[in-house]
Amino acid sequence: MEYDKAVINRLKRIEGQIKGVLSMIEKNQDCKDVITQLTASRSAIDRTIGLIVSMNLEQCVRENIEKGVNTKQVVKEAVDLLVKSR
Helix, strand or coil: CCCCHHHHHHHHHHHHHHHHHHHHHHCCCCHHHHHHHHHHHHHHHHHHHHHHHHHHHHHHHHHHHHHCCCCHHHHHHHHHHHHHHC
16 A cells, blocks of 8 residues: 555654653643643544554445445455554
């Protein structure tokens, strides 16, 4: 699968958020602020997982339709990935 720039940019932003959290912890900043930033990072990761799964699902479904193959298994695998990610 090819990942587009949007996915890479999202991951770089998440990387920056995590580095920011590490900096906050090193500076002994307030627990609530650290947790807020960790929660934002986790939400960004969850959204990125959803984006990657949906992009992959779209590509796999399109390929299966072109080959005349049933898409039921591909959709099931995508749903399983999303469930597992939680």
